[in-house]
Amino acid sequence: MEVVEAGALLLLYLLFALLFSFFKMYKKKSQLPPGPTPWFLLGNLLQKDVLPLYKFYKKLIDKYGPIFTVWIGPKPIVVICGYETMKDAFVNHAEEFGGRPAMPFIDRANNYRGMVNRNEAKWREVRRFTLSTLREFGMGKKTMSERIQEEALCLVEELVATQGQAFDPRRSITCAVSNVLSSVVFGNRFDYKDPVLLENLRIVQDFMGYIRTLSMQIYNLVPGIMAYLPGQHRKILADCAKMKAFIRERVESHRRTLDPQNLRDYIDCFLIRSEKKQTNPENIYSTEELVQCVFGLFIAGSTNSSTALVFSLLVMAKFPHIQAKVQQEIDEVVGANRIPGMDDWVRMPFTNAVIHETQRFEKGSLEGFPRATTCRTEFRGYIIPQV
Numbered sequence: 001m002e003v004v005e006a007g008a009l010l011l012l013y014l015l016f017a018l019l020f021s022f023f024k025m026y027k028k029k030s031q032l033p034p035g036p037t038p039w040f041l042l043g044n045l046l047q048k049d050v051l052p053l054y055k056f057y058k059k060l061i062d063k064y065g066p067i068f069t070v071w072i073g074p075k076p077i078v079v080i081c082g083y084e085t086m087k088d089a090f091v092n093h094a095e096e097f098g099g100r101p102a103m104p105f106i107d108r109a110n111n112y113r114g115m116v117n118r119n120e121a122k123w124r125e126v127r128r129f130t131l132s133t134l135r136e137f138g139m140g141k142k143t144m145s146e147r148i149q150e151e152a153l154c155l156v157e158e159l160v161a162t163q164g165q166a167f168d169p170r171r172s173i174t175c176a177v178s179n180v181l182s183s184v185v186f187g188n189r190f191d192y193k194d195p196v197l198l199e200n201l202r203i204v205q206d207f208m209g210y211i212r213t214l215s216m217q218i219y220n221l222v223p224g225i226m227a228y229l230p231g232q233h234r235k236i237l238a239d240c241a242k243m244k245a246f247i248r249e250r251v252e253s254h255r256r257t258l259d260p261q262n263l264r265d266y267i268d269c270f271l272i273r274s275e276k277k278q279t280n281p282e283n284i285y286s287t288e289e290l291v292q293c294v295f296g297l298f299i300a301g302s303t304n305s306s307t308a309l310v311f312s313l314l315v316m317a318k319f320p321h322i323q324a325k326v327q328q329e330i331d332e333v334v335g336a337n338r339i340p341g342m343d344d345w346v347r348m349p350f351t352n353a354v355i356h357e358t359q360r361f362e363k364g365s366l367e368g369f370p371r372a373t374t375c376r377t378e379f380r381g382y383i384i385p386q387v
Contacts, residue, residue, distance in 0.1 A: 032384070033064070033065075034064045035060070035064055035070055036050050038071035043073045057081060060079070061082075066081045066082040073221040074221075085380070090371075095374060096375060096377040097377070099371065101371075105216050105233065108227075109236070109237060110295075113292035129270075134266065144184075145341050145342040147183050149341065151176050151179050152176070158175075159172065169310060171198075174205075174303070177302055178201055178301075178302045181301050185294055187265035200243050203242065204298055204302050204303055206239060215233060216233070244291050247291045255271055266294070274290070322354060325350055329348050
């Protein structure tokens with residue numbers, strides 16, 4: 001009898017917990033912007049015409065307006081769409097929408113370090129240092145333009161070598177973008193066929209591909225369970241560790257050859273800052289923090305920029321009349337005897353407009369790196385709670 005009573009009590013406890021979760025979930029729903037009705041515990045994960053957002057957000061806007069709620073399991077996500085609405089949120093209410101929610105998979109991959117973590121003071125400090133250092137090494141200046149021009153010539157040589165045969169431009173373009181980053185971070189570029197470069201780019205692409213999957217969303221819902229289960233997440237995390245081991249080796253090589261009077265790249269600057277900030281109680285400028293920052297730069301920089309470039313080529317192929325006008329403007333301003341530079345863009349308004357429109361037109365994953373409200377926020381007639 002005692003076993004039966006214990007089983008009954010356990011069943012009642014589970015039913016009560018589920019019932020409590022049910023009412024809690026739907027109480028939240030009544031306080032949030034409208035959206036598709038979530039299923040209990042699953043949210044909108046398995047519902048058609050909801051996720052992934054980049055495929056269906058237009059239908060959702062037509063039905064619910066520019067602010068609506070979707071559910072990743074029992075967790076709600078408020079989606080903000082449209083230029084004016086997003087500008088209002090991220091410019092006029094920048095502090096309120098400036099936080100980051102808990103993302104267990106990203107935290108695990110980043111080891112809770114780098115420029116994507118929940119320690120606001122820490123990531124702001126690291127981001128501030130990174131931006132100032134990249135500027136010193138040419139971001140937005142002529143020196144960066146020269147780095148891009150040099151790499152562009154290498155890319156052209158790679159494309160010419162195809163001798164007019166059909167080829168996939170993605171690998172070459174991704175290598176070129178990665179090499180611009182490498183020249184700033186490591187102080188050197190790689191050959192396009194270098195196996196280390198190709199392996200690191202594969203890791204970056206696999207990582208970015210995984211964060212758009214349902215598997216990653218499930219990992220974020222139940223990280224304690226997923227950590228013990230087999231699956232793609234284990235391979236992705238192992239690959240990330242492999243790439244960070246390579247970065248760690250480069251950091252140690254830089255440390256052995258460091259010359260404070262002749263700083264070569266981002267790693268050197270970080271190592272110098274680390275020596276100056278050794279007494280920092282949070283140890284922000286540690287070796288592992290540096291490894292994670294470099295890893296984050298390649299994750300954020302390589303795939304996004306190369307994808308935008310490849311997509312622009314597809315757009316030009318799809319709209320040949322636009323391609324012809326861009327080519328005409330390039331011929332008139334740049335000509336055939338020199339390569340374009342930063343000074344040319346102000347004299348190429350049509351090409352500049354096409355680049356911006358291509359970026360606006362490109363669809364991408366919207367769920368991978370969400371923002372979070374830092375306080376209870378009233379926004380356009382809705383109350384969005386603090387995450």
